[in-house]
Amino acid sequence: MATRKKSLLKVIILGDSSVGKTSLMNQYVNKRFSNQYKATIGADFCTKEVVVNDRVVTMQIWDTAGQERFQSLGVAFYRGADCCVLVYDVTAPNSFKNLDSWRDEFLIQASPRDPEHFPFVVLGNKVDLDNRQVSTRRAQQWCQSKNDIPYYETSAKEGINVEMAFQTIAKNALEQEAEAELINDFPDQLRLNSENNRPGNADNCQC
Amino acid sequence: MEFEKTPPNVATSDTNSTCEYLDAEGEPEQDTDLSASDLYQEAEHGAEVEQNEHSIISVLRDELVTQTRNNLSPDSETAAATGQSRDLAASVESLALSTSTSAKTEDSGSTNALDEDIYDYQHDSVWRGQKKHIFILSEAGKPIYSLHGNEDKLATLFGVIQALVSFVQLGQDAITSIHAGGIKFAFMQRNSLILVAASRTNMSVQQLQLQLSDVYYQILSTLTYSHMSKIFEKRKNFDLRRLLSGSERLIFNLLANDSSHAKVTNNIFTFLTNSIRVFPLPTTVRSNIISAIQSNCSKIKNLVFAVLIANNKLIALVRLKKYSIHPADLRLIFNLIECSESFKNSENWTPICLPKFDMNGYLHAHVSYLADDCPACLLLMSVDRDAFHTLSEAKERITDKLRRSLCLQAINKELNQSHNVKLYQQVLSVPELRHFLYKPKATAQLLCPMLRHPYKSLAEFERLEAIYCDLLHRIHNSSRPLKLIYEVKEREVVLAWVTATYELYAVFESIVDKATVIKYVDKMIKWIEKEYDVYFIRNHPTF
Numbered sequence: 001m002a003t004r005k006k007s008l009l010k011v012i013i014l015g016d017s018s019v020g021k022t023s024l025m026n027q028y029v030n031k032r033f034s035n036q037y038k039a040t041i042g043a044d045f046c047t048k049e050v051v052v053n054d055r056v057v058t059m060q061i062w063d064t065a066g067q068e069r070f071q072s073l074g075v076a077f078y079r080g081a082d083c084c085v086l087v088y089d090v091t092a093p094n095s096f097k098n099l100d101s102w103r104d105e106f107l108i109q110a111s112p113r114d115p116e117h118f119p120f121v122v123l124g125n126k127v128d129l130d131n132r133q134v135s136t137r138r139a140q141q142w143c144q145s146k147n148d149i150p151y152y153e154t155s156a157k158e159g160i161n162v163e164m165a166f167q168t169i170a171k172n173a174l175e176q177e178a179e180a181e182l183i184n185d186f187p188d189q190l191r192l193n194s195e196n197n198r199p200g201n202a203d204n205c206q207c
Numbered sequence: 208m209e210f211e212k213t214p215p216n217v218a219t220s221d222t223n224s225t226c227e228y229l230d231a232e233g234e235p236e237q238d239t240d241l242s243a244s245d246l247y248q249e250a251e252h253g254a255e256v257e258q259n260e261h262s263i264i265s266v267l268r269d270e271l272v273t274q275t276r277n278n279l280s281p282d283s284e285t286a287a288a289t290g291q292s293r294d295l296a297a298s299v300e301s302l303a304l305s306t307s308t309s310a311k312t313e314d315s316g317s318t319n320a321l322d323e324d325i326y327d328y329q330h331d332s333v334w335r336g337q338k339k340h341i342f343i344l345s346e347a348g349k350p351i352y353s354l355h356g357n358e359d360k361l362a363t364l365f366g367v368i369q370a371l372v373s374f375v376q377l378g379q380d381a382i383t384s385i386h387a388g389g390i391k392f393a394f395m396q397r398n399s400l401i402l403v404a405a406s407r408t409n410m411s412v413q414q415l416q417l418q419l420s421d422v423y424y425q426i427l428s429t430l431t432y433s434h435m436s437k438i439f440e441k442r443k444n445f446d447l448r449r450l451l452s453g454s455e456r457l458i459f460n461l462l463a464n465d466s467s468h469a470k471v472t473n474n475i476f477t478f479l480t481n482s483i484r485v486f487p488l489p490t491t492v493r494s495n496i497i498s499a500i501q502s503n504c505s506k507i508k509n510l511v512f513a514v515l516i517a518n519n520k521l522i523a524l525v526r527l528k529k530y531s532i533h534p535a536d537l538r539l540i541f542n543l544i545e546c547s548e549s550f551k552n553s554e555n556w557t558p559i560c561l562p563k564f565d566m567n568g569y570l571h572a573h574v575s576y577l578a579d580d581c582p583a584c585l586l587l588m589s590v591d592r593d594a595f596h597t598l599s600e601a602k603e604r605i606t607d608k609l610r611r612s613l614c615l616q617a618i619n620k621e622l623n624q625s626h627n628v629k630l631y632q633q634v635l636s637v638p639e640l641r642h643f644l645y646k647p648k649a650t651a652q653l654l655c656p657m658l659r660h661p662y663k664s665l666a667e668f669e670r671l672e673a674i675y676c677d678l679l680h681r682i683h684n685s686s687r688p689l690k691l692i693y694e695v696k697e698r699e700v701v702l703a704w705v706t707a708t709y710e711l712y713a714v715f716e717s718i719v720d721k722a723t724v725i726k727y728v729d730k731m732i733k734w735i736e737k738e739y740d741v742y743f744i745r746n747h748p749t750f
Contacts, residue, residue, distance in 0.1 A: 006359055006446075006448055007446070008349055008350065008359055008362060008446055010347060010348065010349055010444060042370060042374075043366070043370055045362075045363040045366035045367060046363060047359075047360065047362040047363045049359075058359040058360070058362055060348070060349070060350075060362035060363070060365070060366060062348075062366060075373075076369070076370070076373030076374075076376070076377070077370070077373075079346060079347045079348075079443050080345060080346065080347020080348070080349060080442075080443035080444035080445075081347070081444060082444050110443075113441065113442060177444075
């Protein structure tokens with residue numbers, strides 16, 4: 001495993017429309033922020049290289065559409081994700097309430113191997129605004145109830161906590177990957193043996 | 208999309224051409240004649256085969272292996288990977304994909320040193336100017352391979368490809384190709400993999416897909432179908448590069464065989480005609496070689512194939528009764544040998560999956576060059592993974608026998624291309640004949656002369672490649688196959704002719720007239736028929 005040089009993580013950002021998914025990604029990748037709202041149609045992609053535990057990891061970030069009418073590709077996008085980032089707007093209580101359904105939706109559609117331990121990260125965005133409606137405590141409680149999802153309060157506009165949040169995302173996804181690898185590597189070796197010994201049911205050549 | 212290089216000046220040569228052809232549409236039996244070995248049916252054929260869960264290797268093992276083995280996991284059963292139906296909510300929302308890349312970080316605000324490391328290929332004129340790109344990704348959109356550029360740094364592009372493919376899939380359909388800005392994008396989906404070719408070359412979409420399927424088989428050859436299916440079944444997010452590391456060179460070599468990589472060789476034509484080339488040898492020499500292999504191998508249990516090759520051409524193939532090797536599998540073997548310099552230094556024992564033979568299991572190949580003084584490579588392929596020493600001894604005996612019967616000498620003589628020169632001279636005796644491809648229908652073997660003036664230069668070779676791509680495409684067009692094409696182009700006269708026994712594609716000087724072409728072709732065919740057994744192998748013998 002030490003010889004492996006490349007690592008790529010597929011990260012999906014989910015959440016209600018206009019909670020700041022695209023802005024968070026832009027702040028993280030491009031260090032830019034725009035006050036203008038442009039709905040994402042389908043998906044937006046970004047790449048970012050990060051260093052986690054002395055390893056260079058490429059994050060392939062899938063910024064999805066929050067608006068329902070642009071969500072036709074749910075299954076296809078969620079497939080094979082390594083980490084899911086759930087974003088809500090601390091000034092919009094509904095976007096917080098909807099985290100439940102976003103999480104469920106993701107788990108159903110992506111059907112990860114180990115849903116209980118699938119790495120999520122929750123971001124409460126727009127903490128730079130004055131009219132905060134969802135308390136930190138409430139958000140933390142929800143995260144604890146869901147198997148201790150890491151929680152960060154961010155501002156895409158001011159760049160608060162964005163870097164740190166994504167660093168956690170990369171780290172957790174990578175850990176999950178490493179665990180899965182151990183599970184995966186062992187039976188693979190056995191499988192080759194059993195494969196060759198498996199009784200076949202064919203009697204002719206296909207060439 | 209905009210691209211900086213202008214396409215080569217091929218299209219213009221068609222403008223003042225006259226074209227005559229014979230339409231084969233009225234003969235429906237022609238279609239069936241082409242059979243499963245026809246290259247343009249490969250794609251569909253391959254897809255069917257994948258649904259088969261049987262394993263020839265297992266059968267062989269059952270038949271041959273008498274000793275009992277420790278059955279480690281007898282209940283491992285392959286779930287039909289192909290049957291993963293995904294009930295996609297069919298909302299008909301139009302998809303627009305906006306892509307942004309991290310290269311925008313070049314602005315002054317960036318303080319993170321890592322940002323500068325992310326090289327932006329999509330704004331790089333060299334990368335964009337490549338004549339051919341090949342991308343391989345998982346269904347999750349994770350990059351596996353890119354012919355040009357670091358695939359990690361193209362992760363954004365891979366996301367877009369996945370989204371495009373998924374979007375069309377959502378409508379219970381499959382994307383085949385996109386034509387835009389003078390570029391053909393060919394798509395292929397196989398067993399959790401998405402393969403895409405983006406090409407400014409002269410290959411048709413079908414030909415590009417054929418190349419994609421060759422690459423797909425190369426991957427299967429490393430991993431096997433069942434192994435890969437099981438991995439993706441378990442983990443859709445699996446990064447397949449991990450298992451393919453080290454075999455990128457094989458994929459590259461398979462793809463870099465044409466003018467898009469500035470290679471002027473006949474190699475590309477074997478893939479375009481779904482064939483292999485035979486090492487020309489006098490019939491007595493070839494039969495001596497075959498009997499040397501037979502006499503030393505016939506008693507070896509579990510041995511399935513013995514393949515002797517030199518210079519990317521087949522000298523002999525001896526096989527177990529009832530089994531044969533598909534040309535696509537042979538090309539994988541050629542590719543492996545061509546890419547592996549290290550085979551020259553020692554005996555090797557390597558697992559290899561021949562997907563057309565059995566995509567679910569490995570054959571174990573003893574690979575070695577015959578002798579220090581004879582660079583022909585012998586592969587002895589067995590289903591028994593403990594057969595190394597047996598095969599190693601057999602190889603020694605084969606080499607001894609070949610040395611005593613002067614076959615090594617004969618091979619070396621031919622490595623100096625004596626028959627190729629003979630063929631070349633034959634071609635030279637028709638000064639107006641520039642190049643040809645001849646493929647007997649009974650075998651998937653291709654005869655073509657060494658490249659000569661003017662096709663030794665890259666630009667001219669590119670034109671030759673374009674001519675053959677076009678002829679092959681029209682002859683094998685699935686909706687309207689042709690039997691005869693005679694075309695006077697600006698710089699050459701071209702002929703494509705399919706008979707009951709062979710396919711012939713020939714390129715002449717532009718000054719010849721039709722009567723002369725017919726005369727020359729006639730002469731050439733007669734010569735080939737006379738020398739047939741030197742340049743072709745009619746039947747592959749059994750052990």
